[in-house]
Amino acid sequence: MIESKRLRAGILLPPYLWLLLFFLAPFLIVLAISFGETAIGVPPFTLGWPPSLFSWEILAGDSLYLRAWGNSLLFATIATLCCLLLGYPMAYAIARAPGRRRDLLLLFVILPFWTSFLIRVYAWTGLLRPNGTINEALLWLGLIEAPLPLMNNAFGVVLGLVYSYLPFMVLPLYATLEKLDATLLEAAADLGATPRRAFLSVTLPLSLPGILAGSLLVFIPAAGEFVVPDLLGGPDTLMIGKVLWDEFFTNRDWPVASALAVSMLVLLGVPLALLRRAFAS
């Protein structure tokens, strides 16, 4: 055990100070600026006393923001469920594969995570656009007569979210399924349980921590996603992360962008806290 107090301080202080300065302090500034007002100048806002509730009134008064929030939560929820439905069998099959194969199968789940996220989302635009690969193939086969609307709508956004975050679901599920004690399943079989029954009453309950962790790892970043709704979405599929981006870069309304960031942090605070508990146990 490293007992020296000075060593402890030397190890702890540099990252602590870095995070206070570049992680915590910025949030306090965002909170402050959300109570400011837009102005023409550099920087384009003013802070006064008493604090201005102007941007918060805009946030509460314009249904655009409420719709964007609704979309974010809805799309993130659907994407999480799809990831679970596809990711669970994948993790299950990998966990049951023989040792050497298992490493390779796992590697192929992680590999996309190492390649550019932006490029992977962009790759879908070539597949989904009206004159893209899928539509051209279906037209050529004579299965459809006019191109299907596959992107710039909710379908495109959810597909993009599932595609981007699927590995985040598979990995924690694999971690819990791999540790599962096989003798429990043997015991269930010896006692006369069908494979289906054994799965439902042994495997599934024991993998709940993995399901929870995976779902949160998909849901939280998906709800705040910007690239996917921007490249695969349309005017009807605004999500909160995209709205924040537009407020900041297009409208140059920093106080409203700040208020949006605060609202995201508050609303995502609950799943974030759940995730911390899931990891702690």
Add this chain to the structure above:
Amino acid sequence: MSRVLLGIGYVFLYAPIALLVLYSFNASRLVAVWGGFSTKWYGELLRNEAILGATLVSLEVAALAATIAAVLGTLAGTALARWRFPGRTVFSVMATAPLVLPEVITGLSLLLLFVSTEQWLGWPQGRGVLTITIAHATLGLAFVAVVVQARLAAFDRSLEEAALDLGAPPWKVYATITLPLIAPGIATGWLLAFTLSLDDLVLASFTSGPGSSTLPMVIFSAVRLGVSPQINALATILIGLVALVVGLAFWLGRRR
């Protein structure tokens, strides 16, 4: 049943990437029309100075940010794995939240910090490589801390205790026993932080200034306008490099 879905899962993950690679050799500019095999987009890519310049900026930022993240993340991971101290909860939240927190939040908040400190303290003067590096180092720190913490949790403490019993000062034990033993974890963390930095669009867009566009920013402005054959070629090169490095690491890991 689950095997079939596993196969479908892999097709889902890899089909878009495979098509992108295929299109990069398509002489036609149109996606669904095969105009014959051609490497002309690669030639155009290599003459595209905006992309080459942005690649250099990205590599510089990624190397700097990953190194800062590796140092600070190793220290943070050590503290989190080993000790209880006042403010531990706050510290642990700060060190791990960037893993999942939507990047628009961290990006906006860091930009507003930089703007405010520039106004009040005169630092940093303008935004560019330095500010993007700070943003990416903060994100990378979280990933390194998690990897190092996991590595330390599965760590045999008896070696450290033996060295202490033999009279080595604690800092020397940390530097000569602990750090070398967790070095593979630190290397993985550095590589993760480097990749994340190369890949990041959102943090870089918020914290960059004029003249310091990173590669993802250039890619993003190109693909927003539609399919771009040059970007297909670039994507193919990037994917090839990643496959090569990961494949090599996997092969080396197996041989041992």
